Amino acid sequence: MNYAERLKNVTVLGAAGKMGSGILLLTAMEMTDLASKPENKSRQFVLNAIDVSDQALGGLMKYLKVQVQKAAEKKIVPLRKVYEDHADLVDNKDIIDRYVADVIGIVRPSTRLESAYQSGLIFEAIIENPGLKVKLLSQINKNNAKSPWIFTNTSSIPIHEVDEKAGLGGRILGVHFYNPPAIQKLVELIRADSTQSELVDFALVFAKNLGKIVVPSNDFAGFIGNGHFMRDALHGISEAGRLSAEMSFAEAVYTVNRVTQDFLLRPMGIFQLIDYVGLDVCQYIMSVMNGRLGTPCGKVSPEVLHSPLLDRMISAGVRGGQRSDGSQKDGFFKYEKNRPAGIYDPDTKRYLPVSAFQAACDERMGPTPLPQLNWKSAVKHPKKEAALEDFFGKLAAMDTPGANLAKRYGERSREIGLKLVSDKVAQSEEDVNMVLLSGFYHVYGPINKYFKPVTSNQ
Numbered sequence: 178m179n180y181a182e183r184l185k186n187v188t189v190l191g192a193a194g195k196m197g198s199g200i201l202l203l204t205a206m207e208m209t210d211l212a213s214k215p216e217n218k219s220r221q222f223v224l225n226a227i228d229v230s231d232q233a234l235g236g237l238m239k240y241l242k243v244q245v246q247k248a249a250e251k252k253i254v255p256l257r258k259v260y261e262d263h264a265d266l267v268d269n270k271d272i273i274d275r276y277v278a279d280v281i282g283i284v285r286p287s288t289r290l291e292s293a294y295q296s297g298l299i300f301e302a303i304i305e306n307p308g309l310k311v312k313l314l315s316q317i318n319k320n321n322a323k324s325p326w327i328f329t330n331t332s333s334i335p336i337h338e339v340d341e342k343a344g345l346g347g348r349i350l351g352v353h354f355y356n357p358p359a360i361q362k363l364v365e366l367i368r369a370d371s372t373q374s375e376l377v378d379f380a381l382v383f384a385k386n387l388g389k390i391v392v393p394s395n396d397f398a399g400f401i402g403n404g405h406f407m408r409d410a411l412h413g414i415s416e417a418g419r420l421s422a423e424m425s426f427a428e429a430v431y432t433v434n435r436v437t438q439d440f441l442l443r444p445m446g447i448f449q450l451i452d453y454v455g456l457d458v459c460q461y462i463m464s465v466m467n468g469r470l471g472t473p474c475g476k477v478s479p480e481v482l483h484s485p486l487l488d489r490m491i492s493a494g495v496r497g498g499q500r501s502d503g504s505q506k507d508g509f510f511k512y513e514k515n516r517p518a519g520i521y522d523p524d525t526k527r528y529l530p531v532s533a534f535q536a537a538c539d540e541r542m543g544p545t546p547l548p549q550l551n552w553k554s555a556v557k558h559p560k561k562e563a564a565l566e567d568f569f570g571k572l573a574a575m576d577t578p579g580a581n582l583a584k585r586y587g588e589r590s591r592e593i594g595l596k597l598v599s600d601k602v603a604q605s606e607e608d609v610n611m612v613l614l615s616g617f618y619h620v621y622g623p624i625n626k627y628f629k630p631v632t633s634n635q
């Protein structure tokens with residue numbers, strides 16, 4: 178079966194979700210582009226969008242239309258070429274409308290799993306529930322005579338586990354898009370020992386056509402991205418706990434968040450990132466990873482990823498995450514116009530205004546190195562390497578609470594990155610760095626020359 182044949186009938190499972198909707202959008206446009214090629218004129222392309230409710234699917238179709246329209250406006254020049262034989266399509270608007278209609282025309286929204294029984298390729302993007310993923314995939318596999326390939330978007334479950342439990346015979350590959358799939362460049366590819374190599378060959382072409390950066394990860398729970406992020410988040414939570422002995426919890430959260438953003442030059446502080454992903458999602462991913470973490474000798478790791486603070490916040494109803502319109506829900510921070518304005522106090526269960534302690538905390542932390550650099554200016558800096566070296570060289574020489582916290586943080590991030598390589602989760606240091614650079618938009622990788630072991634306890 179060639180590339181176009183494999184993409185003739187595709188299903189996205191969990192299509193109305195955050196990841197499913199983006200994967201559906203990208204796949205629908207790739208299939209429409211294929212359908213427009215002369216050699217595929219006789220093929221009928223079908224993309225099943227399966228989710229649990231008609232209401233969610235209705236919303237999905239509206240989202241899809243808007244997104245395809247935007248994408249079409251951006252690629253109007255190649256689209257003019259695609260539709261050059263259509264004398265009736267004169268203006269850009271005619272071409273865009275036709276393209277939107279063509280893309281939407283191949284998508285079949287459905288609440289019935291049976292719609293996947295004719296597909297040669299299934300993108301699985303339902304909620305991160307191992308039992309449910311296994312149940313649905315094994316049902317599709319038993320009823321689909323085409324021996325379909327499964328590309329799962331799981332963030333944490335080892336691929337071999339799904340393969341064995343769903344009886345897929347190696348027809349499964351981890352294709353881990355980042356959120357939101359239409360914008361994020363990174364895709365982690367995770368092959369189990371049993372994964373058939375044809376799936377990998379196909380996925381590489383598919384990802385290339387979508388303009389993605391592919392990083393391979395070995396088949397250990399959490400892979401590279403969450404392998405780093407979950408431990409990095411736990412480090413931030415533990416630093417905030419340590420600081421809570423000398424300041425209020427809200428001040429400690431503010432301090433760690435500010436240091437991870439402004440002293441480490443990250444796009445957002447660690448507590449904002451946890452809010453963005455969702456406290457409950459982080460808690461769940463950690464629970465899935467526990468007992469499934471690998472070691473190089475193949476034994477289960479005794480490491481436990483868990484935060485009692487997250488448990489406490491979640492049981493008080495503080496979850497973070499995004500609303501369907503993309504706006505940020507309250508988590509560690511209370512958001513006003515998507516900017517942190519308050520910090521949650523678990524004792525009083527109220528948000529305290531950041532403005533009440535911001536100046537005092539900033540004063541206590543001390544300044545960031547000069548000349549001023551932040552994530553945005555570092556990304557765009559014409560001499561980025563030199564600017565980073567200068568900034569972190571100065572940071573290394575500083576002995577302020579903020580600088581020392583940042584140095585410990587940078588060193589822990591580096592240690593986590595190196596452990597991912599020594600545990601054979603990542604194939605190389607470059608792969609770890611690439612995941613953090615392209616999936617988390619860091620301006621430098623965790624395995625770098627800027628941070629050395631820090632002994633100061635300040």
Ligand SMILES: NC(=O)c1ccc[n+]([C@@H]2O[C@H](COP(=O)([O-])OP(=O)(O)OC[C@H]3O[C@@H](n4cnc5c(N)ncnc54)[C@H](O)[C@@H]3O)[C@@H](O)[C@H]2O)c1
Pocket residue numbers: 190191192193194195196197227228229230233302303304305306313330331332333353354355356454
């Ligand atoms: N959100 C992220 O940042 C992110 C990033 C990378 C990977 N992932 C992974 O992608 C997957 C989906 O995550 P998400 O954030 O899009 O979740 P989500 O909750 O936004 O979407 C999940 C979708 O699955 C649907 N669903 C649930 N049960 C179903 C069933 N029985 N049949 C069909 N559809 C069903 C839900 O209705 C929902 O629309 C998870 O495995 C997650 O770990 C998430």
